[in-house]
Amino acid sequence: MGSLAGKTALVTGASRGIGRSIALRLAADGAAVAVHYGSNDAAAKDTVETIIAAGGEAFPVRAELGVPGDVDALFAGLEAGLGGRPLDVLVHNAAVTGGAATVEDATVEDFDRVFAVNVRAPLFITQRALPLMREGGRIINISSGVTWFATPEVVYGMTKGALNVFGRSLGHTLGARGITVNTVSPGITETDMNGWLTDNPGSAGEVAAMTALRRHGQPEDIADAVAFFASEDGRWVTGQTLEVNGGLFLGPTGER
Template sequence: MTALTGKTALVTGASRGIGKAIALRLAADGALVAVHYAGNDEAAGQTVAEIEQAGGRAFAIRAELGVDGDVDTLFAGLNNGLAGRPLDILVNNAAQTSTGPIAETTPEQFDRLYAVNVKAPFFIIQQALPLMSDGGRIINISSAVTRIALPELAYATTKGALNALGRTLAQEVGVRGITVNTVAPGPTATEAQSWMTSSPEMEARVAAGNALNRVGVPSDIAAAVAFLSSDDSRWITGDLLDVTGGCFLGPRF
């Protein structure tokens, strides 16, 4: 029996990258995983197929976030897939990427960032709580940009909002034994960030920014999420877990 046998999980933005790695890991640990995605049917199908080929269980839910009716669409698919079972684990991973420096950010881009990165997780949690078992787990995926000053100001503020949401929510739902934690990844080599490993020189340059002297991979983040999803993390809540390999801790002497 694995750590999450008999549990159910919803992972948003789970068709690629870090979200996919989280879905694969939770399924490998025994959970039935709802694989949410915005529009790439092929990628979502591949994630579900990989889970099933490994002996796990999963189903896909298509719902674009940041538009009218997004959360209702998501939960219609979730309720159908769960077929009356409660939800045990919620991982808010889906996010709109950065727009760059403040001078290059338009009001439309700003609104889109907040719609996907802040409003959607907030109301996903709102709808998830009535479905969630006492003792459930909520894990929000933030970013190291909340402690490292990079030219991604609007994006960083959305992740800062997510950090604040997690701490306050943990206090509110703790009486039900539900834990709420936030995971902050650093630079992670995904398909969308393939430049990090595009050459030995580039990989070494990115790795040099981390205390552990390598580039992060999606499974590193998934391992942290799996821990926070398990009973081993039962006495941890309201926390922000930095999962960056020690990114930019200081100069290496």
């Protein structure tokens, strides 16, 4: 029996990429998983069916984040799927990069949209989730290494910085309820968000040369770290940020 047997989880952005791997891993550990997504019905269906085919429990929850009524739509689907059960694990994974929202090119519309999806949604999803959560609950935020290494996409980086602050504050506040809050900060991971990794010959090698373990990340590498925070083994860890990146920029590797 998995360590999350009898528990429930909501993973936002679980149709594809890192969120999909997190959903699969939490389901393999025994949780009934709400597979949230924005618009890709086929991908969400595939995640749910993969979990069920492996003997797990999952249901889809469609709700575009960053638009009016987003949290209401999400909770309508979530609460229907939970059928009165509490929520044990909440993973804030869904995010957008906002394209090239650099200091030169960012618009107010870009800024508002990226913050609405990456920051506003996690705050208000948490607000609505807290009455459903019980002692021993887990909240896990998916941030990014761009909070400590600089990229030109300043707006996206700012949203992830805000998420790190959110995690520390929540960890402090929710400790009294026995709920832990931690942040997993991926490095460069092979997903649709990073199409350039596989589209451009040579990109994977360049990333490998920046990384102590000499490769880029796979979604499963991130999901396994999330599973630790979700598990009983993670009970004494809260308010922390874990960099899960294979040793990105630890120092020169001597390879190019």
